[in-house]
Amino acid sequence: xxxxxxxxxxxxxxxxxxxxxxxxxxxxxxxxxxxxxxxxxxxxxxxxxxxxxxxxxxxxxxxxxxxxxxxxxxxxxxxxxxxxxxxxxxxxxxxxxxxxxxx
Numbered sequence: 001x002x003x004x005x006x007x008x009x010x011x012x013x014x015x016x017x018x019x020x021x022x023x024x025x026x027x028x029x030x031x032x033x034x035x036x037x038x039x040x041x042x043x044x045x046x047x048x049x050x051x052x053x054x055x056x057x058x059x060x061x062x063x064x065x066x067x068x069x070x071x072x073x074x075x076x077x078x079x080x081x082x083x084x085x086x087x088x089x090x091x092x093x094x095x096x097x098x099x100x101x102x103x
Contacts, residue, residue: 054093062086 005013037045065086069079091098 051093055090058086058090058093 062083065074065079065082068074069076074082088098
């Protein structure tokens with residue numbers, strides 16, 4: 001038995017079943033209710049996206065550094081210096097001041 005569905009019927013069924021999700025806040029620059037995002041809101045969203053991308057890159061660099069150390073491509077001194085630099089970059093990216101009392 002074959003059942004033919006139109007594109008809109010297929011999407012409707014998917015939304016009802018839960019395997020097609022709709023965005024909570026659309027990316028078209030308008031907040032819920034049809035009001036335009038303010039410049040400050042747009043700047044904040046762009047900053048959050050940029051920060052998330054930078055954090056992702058730093059995490060990838062940390063994983064690569066650990067792999068290099070595990071493969072004996074880095075000395076323990078080189079590993080320590082590289083990790084300190086990546087940790088400093090992570091603090092800076094997230095806008096957090098490290099506790100100077102922690103060694």
